[in-house]
Amino acid sequence: MDVSLGDGPLVWAHLLFRFGGLFLVAPVFSAAVVPVRIKAALTLLLTVLFLPHAFAARVPDLALTPASLFTELVVGMIVGLGAAVFVGAAEMAGDMVAVQTGLSGASLVDPLTRNQVPVLGQLLGLTALVLILATNGHMAMLAVVHQSFEIVPVGATAAPEALATNAIRLGSSLFLLGLRFAAPVIGALMIGHVALGVLARTVPQLNVLMLAFPLQIALGLFVMGITLPAFASAFTVWPDSYAEFMGELLGRL
Numbered sequence: 001m002d003v004s005l006g007d008g009p010l011v012w013a014h015l016l017f018r019f020g021g022l023f024l025v026a027p028v029f030s031a032a033v034v035p036v037r038i039k040a041a042l043t044l045l046l047t048v049l050f051l052p053h054a055f056a057a058r059v060p061d062l063a064l065t066p067a068s069l070f071t072e073l074v075v076g077m078i079v080g081l082g083a084a085v086f087v088g089a090a091e092m093a094g095d096m097v098a099v100q101t102g103l104s105g106a107s108l109v110d111p112l113t114r115n116q117v118p119v120l121g122q123l124l125g126l127t128a129l130v131l132i133l134a135t136n137g138h139m140a141m142l143a144v145v146h147q148s149f150e151i152v153p154v155g156a157t158a159a160p161e162a163l164a165t166n167a168i169r170l171g172s173s174l175f176l177l178g179l180r181f182a183a184p185v186i187g188a189l190m191i192g193h194v195a196l197g198v199l200a201r202t203v204p205q206l207n208v209l210m211l212a213f214p215l216q217i218a219l220g221l222f223v224m225g226i227t228l229p230a231f232a233s234a235f236t237v238w239p240d241s242y243a244e245f246m247g248e249l250l251g252r253l
């Protein structure tokens with residue numbers, strides 16, 4: 001059913017929740033250092049700008065119900081979390097590398113979340129954030145929001161089982177990507193540990209414990225350094241991968 005002019009306030013209210021959910025969890029926008037007034041202003045501005053697109057989409061009979069508003073909030077959060085998964089995976093990879101190299105105790109205050117995080121996790125997380133912005137990731141998120149009007153019309157209600165499935169999918173993607181990012185360093189360190197074990201058996205007089213600690217730090221940082229270009233190149237196709245990933249998740253609602 002086409003939307004009449006009388007549905008304008010209802011469409012606007014639903015869009016407000018959709019963009020509110022996006023800014024709650026999206027990279028950069030959800031950072032603690034971004035003032036709440038700026039987040040609120042951006043939410044209102046984008047709601048007004050996207051209002052014609054919502055009217056152009058196929059919208060069912062609208063009613064301001066808790067279920068429909070919750071669905072709008074969840075749709076926005078899925079779009080934001082889909083982008084946050086890539087940043088979180090990079091931070092997770094850095095944390096894995098820090099644990100394997102013995103640098104997990106070296107932590108700094110993350111300027112975005114204001115929490116204590118390992119240095120390597122913060123380094124890879126901020127690198128991923130910069131790469132997302134460099135590849136117009138913020139525009140990709142807005143494009144997915146525009147696409148979501150056709151997949152999940154304004155006023156629709158999502159099934160609870162679909163929400164649970166999407167939550168599991170986001171969590172598994174976070175872990176899988178983080179493991180992939182950290183795999184080269186973890187693999188190199190495992191080979192190094194095997195080599196040290198062989199060395200300890202062949203040269204019993206050698207103090208392997210004194211040698212292992214600086215060696216695993218040097219090897220881990222070296223492998224991470226030479227794999228950073230590959231890490232950066234993976235984000236060159238990020239907008240397309242993100243749009244495909246979001247189409248899959250939103251299509252389940």
